[in-house]
Amino acid sequence: xxxxxxxxxxxxxxxxxxxxxxxxxxxxxxxxxxxxxxxxxxxxxxxxxxxxxxxxxxxxxxxxxxxxxxxxxxxxxxxxxxxxxxxxxxxxxxxxxxxxxxxxxxxxxxxxxxxxxxxxxxxxxxxxxxxxxxxxxxxxxxxxxxxxxxxxxxxxxxxxxxxxxxxxxxxxxxxxxxxxxxxxxxxxxxxxxxxxxxxxxxxxxxxxxxxxxxxxxxxxxxxxxxxxxxxxxxxxxxxxxxxxxx
Numbered sequence: 001x002x003x004x005x006x007x008x009x010x011x012x013x014x015x016x017x018x019x020x021x022x023x024x025x026x027x028x029x030x031x032x033x034x035x036x037x038x039x040x041x042x043x044x045x046x047x048x049x050x051x052x053x054x055x056x057x058x059x060x061x062x063x064x065x066x067x068x069x070x071x072x073x074x075x076x077x078x079x080x081x082x083x084x085x086x087x088x089x090x091x092x093x094x095x096x097x098x099x100x101x102x103x104x105x106x107x108x109x110x111x112x113x114x115x116x117x118x119x120x121x122x123x124x125x126x127x128x129x130x131x132x133x134x135x136x137x138x139x140x141x142x143x144x145x146x147x148x149x150x151x152x153x154x155x156x157x158x159x160x161x162x163x164x165x166x167x168x169x170x171x172x173x174x175x176x177x178x179x180x181x182x183x184x185x186x187x188x189x190x191x192x193x194x195x196x197x198x199x200x201x202x203x204x205x206x207x208x209x210x211x212x213x214x215x216x217x218x219x220x221x222x223x224x225x226x227x228x229x230x231x232x233x234x235x236x237x238x239x240x241x242x243x244x245x246x
Contacts, residue, residue, distance in 0.1 A: 007195045010054040017046055022107050029114055036115045037093060044085040056198030057188050059086065063205035066179070067091070071140040072208075073178040075167050075222055077230050078149035079157060079186030082201060087181070091145040097132065097166070118146065120166070129166065133173045140176050150222065154191040157184060157234045161227050168219050171211070180206040180222055182229030184237045199241055202233045 021043045028035040051057040067090065074091065076083055088094055100119040103109045112119075118135045121128045136146055150167040171178050181203065188199040206225050209218065 003195055003197050006055050006198065010050060010196055011194065013050050013054060014047060017043070017050065021046075022111075025111055029110060033114060033116055034093075036111055040085075040111075040115065041089045044088040047085050051196070055188075055196045057196060058200045060200050060202045061090075061205070062203065064090070066205045066207060068177065068179070068208055071143050071176055072145045073136075073167070073171055073174070073176045074145055074147040074181060075150050075178055075226065076147060076181035077183050077226050078151055078154050079183065080154060080189035080191050082185040082189045083149075083181075083183060083203075086185075086201070086203075087147060091147070093142070093144045094147055095139050095144050097136075097146065097148040097170075116144070122152075129169050132166070133170065136170055136174050140174055145179075146170070146176075150226075154186070156191060157186040157230075161223055163219065163223050165219075167222065168215050171209075171213075171218055172215050175211045177211050178209040178218070178222065180209065180226045180229075182206060182226050182233055184230065184233040187234065187237045187241070197241075199237065202237060204229050204233060 021039065025036060025039045028039055048059060052059075069092070072091075074087070074094075076087060084096075095116050095118060097118050097120055098112065100121045103112050103117070103119050116139060118132060118139065120132050139146060148167050148170065150163045151161065152164045152166070155162065167178075183201065183203045185201045185203075188197045188201055190197075206229055209221060213221070
């Protein structure tokens with residue numbers, strides 16, 4: 001019952017906070033791109049504060065010193081909506097690989113365009129990869145960090161991995177280093193669920209993968225390192241929850 005009450009209160013404040021930021025951000029449409037990035041970072045920090053104060057959800061960041069400066073591909077595990085905002089403040093000038101349809105959403109989509117997000121038309125396949133790569137090269141040339149979820153959608157903790165080829169193409173064609181990220185956010189913010197569960201989201205920044213690896217070698221290493229670390233974090237989170245309930 002406590003989780004349900006917290007979830008109702010948090011969700012109400014989460015969407016109220018989003019509405020306020022959507023309004024406050026309107027002037028950024030006329031300002032340099034940096035203004036909307038700073039606004040997004042502020043929004044993300046407010047969400048994390050609400051999660052901690054209302055939802056009883058803390059965050060433990062591991063390996064932050066492994067984040068290199070400059071242009072980078074960031075390949076993160078995707079278990080919930082949490083990482084779609086929580087990762088933003090951790091990078092100097094982040095952008096996301098996103099579904100093209102999101103760019104059509106009134107206000108929210110306008111801000112994504114302004115922020116230089118990279119849209120992907122999933123139905124176009126080869127053409128989509130070509131367009132994505134061209135945009136990615138342009139954003140990397142500006143020194144940005146491109147955040148991509150290699151599985152393309154949220155996967156529940158413990159679900160079999162389903163990595164897509166897009167991240168391999170992006171890595172091979174841009175020549176950028178790749179930073180893998182493991183996490184266990186799905187334990188406290190389950191996908192397709194109204195409820196949020198008190199606990200700690202554990203995020204582990206793994207060692208950067210240098211450019212120049214062969215495609216299959218890169219794919220295998222990326223999946224192995226993210227999945228191994230994620231499984232460990234999920235197990236650790238589950239043990240911690242059992243300990244608290246005991």
